[in-house]
Amino acid sequence: MLLDQINNTGDIKNIPQSEYKELAQEIREFLIEKISITGGHLASNLGAVELTMALHIALDLPKDKIIWDVGHQSYTHKLLTGRKSGFDTLRQYGGMSGFPKRCESDTDCFDTGHSSTSISAGLGMVKARDLKGDDYAVVSVIGDGSLTGGLAYEAMNNASKLETNFIIILNDNEMSISESVGGMGKYLDSVRTAQGYLNLKEDVYAQLRTSTKIVDSIRRAKNSVKQLFVPGMVFENLGITYLGPVDGHDTAGLVRAIKEARKVKKAVMIHIVTKKGKGYEPAERHPARFHGTEPFIIENGIPRNPRTTSNYQDIFSTVMCKLGARDEKVVAITAAMADGTGLKRFRNMYPDRFVDAGIAEEHAVTYAAGLAIGGYKPVFAVYSSFLQRAYDQVLEDVCLQNLPVVFAIDRAGLVGSDGETHQGIFDLSYLSSMPNMHVLAPKNKWELSDMLKFAVNFNGPVAIRYPRGNAYDGLKEYRAPIEMGKCxxxxxxxxxxxxxxxxxxxxxxxxxxxxxxxxxxxxxxxxxxxxxxxxxxxxxxxxxxxxxxxxxxxxxxxxxxxxxxxxxxxxxxxxxxxxxxxxxxxxxxxxxxxxxxxxxxxxxxxxxxxxxxxx
The missing domain is CATH 3.40.50.920 (Rossmann fold)
Structure with missing residues (x-):
């Protein structure tokens, strides 16, 4: 097997180009086999195999730096840097992390786990490189789902001023965790369709090559034409050189693009198009379900240990649908996590009162504040570790104005296998420090239902935090009415x-x-x-x-x-x-x-x- 020849960083450079496809297939088979046993992020990693191979071929690691946005697509990177044996203990206590970790390898240059951070981190590393007078590549790999986060745009605005090399790779798989939402998703759709223009341009040049005068006229008009037909020019207008779209599953083509981008003395974006879940049919059909999966049966993708009881997300889903039916003022908000938080049913039943803000928790909170001022009852369902990204908005935009916004805080407490970046162990501390905030936690599934009903009718900010996993149904005979501040x-x-x-x-x-x-x-x-x-x-x-x-x-x-x-x-x-x-x-x-x-x-x-x- 080709994979047996890769035991250390850089070994992939010894693999001939003619065997790239075979190696990519072996990597996918390896990942599917291991993740079917341990669980983990499958679909995102299957889509990034050739990209990772190309980065390792084109760059000189660990001298060159790769920052993986979120980091849930870094499994192939780990595999190509001597951590093959670590997959047997992936995401287990004392075993290998499912995200980049600087303590694991000198090829992991930045610990990640949350979205939209890679460009900012990369810019900092570029500045450090240039201040020291060093010469190495810095590459930030970001998915289009992460481009719904405002931090990415703040960073791109800053990157536009660079007069030194910095590579941004946009891994466009048309997804984040669930399907990407908002203007950037639609924009990238139009970029993909613009490939026809790029092909047409080359055909026209070939046909008119004998007429210098006509060709010169066309070249002078090129930028105007591109403005009309190539939406990728929005990045150019930001001051970032745009290359693409590029086939994200063509390893050799990606290597060429990365080497060309390395020559540019400014920020350059390589837009690649990939398929989330590529190479495993169940993941291709259901990329959201296989984004983060429990152990599964390879032949059909069915979980090895299917749930037999309801979890807190099921309870939240049911109660939200009932509240939506009873009160047309109830509006549900999510930050790209409709499936994970249990809002999918509400979205299907009340599409006009469902809002997916994208991976943009800060925006979602202030959006909810605006809804509350407008007389509605917003319920923002969000994972605990993600809500902390919107600390300022919760404090300034909701609590300061004492607005009736409900925070349904999912995955509160220990969540397990995703580790440090995802443990929801800080919300009680920071939320209870805020004036006007009221913080509740249910003992079982019945109390979650009662607390949600209480919260949507309360005239002020309320946060309800509940854990991941099966909903406790014990002590159901104890169900006293919810009274403010009463145990x-x-x-x-x-x-x-x-x-x-x-x-x-x-x-x-x-x-x-x-x-x-x-x-x-x-x-x-x-x-x-x-x-x-x-x-x-x-x-x-x-x-x-x-x-x-x-x-x-x-x-x-x-x-x-x-x-x-x-x-x-x-x-x-x-x-x-x-x-x-x-x-x-x-x-x-x-x-x-x-x-x-x-x-x-x-x-x-x-x-x-x-x-x-x-x-």
Missing amino acids: EPIYEEKDICLLAVGSMVKVAEEVRNILKDNGFRCSLVNARFVKPIDTDYIHKAVGTHRLFVTMEENVASGGYGEKVRSYIGEKKLDASVLSIAIPDQFVTHGSVDKLFKELGIDAQSIAEKVMKEVR
């Missing part, structure tokens, strides 16, 4: 009081059982609100409890436990507080169960900490 006592005893937030209520129930088996009396309280906390209940409970144990799937700094400890200290109440939270650190990739144990927030670890505290 929900579930089991009331004495001595130890477990105050649990959202997903940790299930864990707290297990902790309580362990403590009772060891002879301890223990109350269990569903906190419900992280802001405002239920100070009335705490004040009342101090008389019968000597230890409060706060439990949250969030970093300790600024979290719920810190607020409870602060209140008890401020009021000089006679009780101790044991805060169970995630340490103030970034959390690596691994299964959620494994991470809970490693971080000491699983039931057994918590029970042991509590017993040590009270003995």
